[in-house]
Amino acid sequence: MTRPDSEPxxxxxxxxxxxxxxxxxxxxxxxxxxxxxxxxxxxxxVDSGGAGFSLRPVRLDRPIHKVFPDDEPEGGEPSxxxxxxxxxxxxxxxxxxxxxxxxxxxxxVIADIEVAAPYQGRGIGRTLMNHxxxxxRTCGAGHVWLEVTNINAPAIRAYRRMGFALCGLDTSLYxxxxxxxxxxxxxxRSLDGPADR
Numbered sequence: 331m332t333r334p335d336s337e338p339x340x341x342x343x344x345x346x347x348x349x350x351x352x353x354x355x356x357x358x359x360x361x362x363x364x365x366x367x368x369x370x371x372x373x374x375x376v377d378s379g380g381a382g383f384s385l386r387p388v389r390l391d392r393p394i395h396k397v398f399p400d401d402e403p404e405g406g407e408p409s410x411x412x413x414x415x416x417x418x419x420x421x422x423x424x425x426x427x428x429x430x431x432x433x434x435x436x437x438x439v440i441a442d443i444e445v446a447a448p449y450q451g452r453g454i455g456r457t458l459m460n461h462x463x464x465x466x467r468t469c470g471a472g473h474v475w476l477e478v479t480n481i482n483a484p485a486i487r488a489y490r491r492m493g494f495a496l497c498g499l500d501t502s503l504y505x506x507x508x509x510x511x512x513x514x515x516x517x518x519r520s521l522d523g524p525a526d527r
Contacts, residue, residue, distance in 0.1 A: 348424065348454060350461055353414035361416070361423035363444040365398035371483040375499060375513045383499060385515075387483065394481065398509075411469070415461040417445070417454050424449045427458040431469040438466035440476035459492055466521055473518050479504070480513040494519045 353359045370393040373385040411431035416423050425445035431438050440462060445454045466474050476494065478485050494517040503514035 347419055348449070348452075348457075349418050350415060350457060351418070353416050353426070358416050358423060358426075359414060361426060363423070363425065363446050365442075365444050366396060366447065367482055367484055368393050368395045369481070369483045370394075372481040373483055373486055373515075375480055375501070375515075385480070385486075385496065396481065412441075413465055415458055415465070417449070417458055419449070425454045425458055427462045429462050429465060431466070431471060433469075436470060436472040438462065438469060438471040438474045440474060443476075455488060456492060463519075463521070471521060473520050475516065475518045477503075478515050478517065479509060480515055486515065486517075489517050492519070 370390050371387050372390060372394070374388045376384045376386050378384055411433065412429065413431075414426055414428050417425035425443075427443040428441040429438055430441050440459070443455060443458060443462075445458070463474055474494075475497070476489065478489065480486075480499075496515060497518040498516040500514040500516070504510050504512050
């Protein structure tokens with residue numbers, strides 16, 4: 331069995347002008363890309379009469395543009411189960427995915443995934459997610475899990491294309507924050523099959 335601190339094969343390989351690797355330098359580990367998106371659709375959470383929930387896409391009269399607030403705590407060392415993969419254009423970080431492995435339930439959490447606006451739509455997010463999925467398998471994870479707001483329709487669609495499915499929600503997670511009124515959606519992907527490429 332491969333140890334969780336070893337790097338999955340294939341990382342650091344160039345894909346066009348963008349290269350991917352595990353964050354190595356302090357600059358790699360501390361780079362911040364402001365999360366934002368625009369959409370003309372949101373997903374409304376519909377109660378299925380006590381038998382669960384479903385999502386219904388709702389077209390907006392005017393597109394929304396959201397910039398996520400900086401709500402992460404300052405400082406602190408990453409845990410031993412944390413790993414960041416970066417996408418680099420030359421020496422510039424143009425995307426990253428932050429992961430956290432939770433051994434008690436064999437879950438790899440996608441804590442954050444960001445791609446700088448000029449680089450969106452080029453498959454960088456999917457490639458970063460594939461690196462995270464490779465890392466999850468190396469750690470022995472049974473699934474990969476993430477949280478996304480119901481108004482981020484572009485991300486929800488992308489995660490579905492990557493094999494993630496809805497597994498829960500929380501209508502109160504964002505209470506008292508700038509995102510109050512939005513619903514947190516939880517999505518999971520089983521690692522029983524091969525990684526999407």
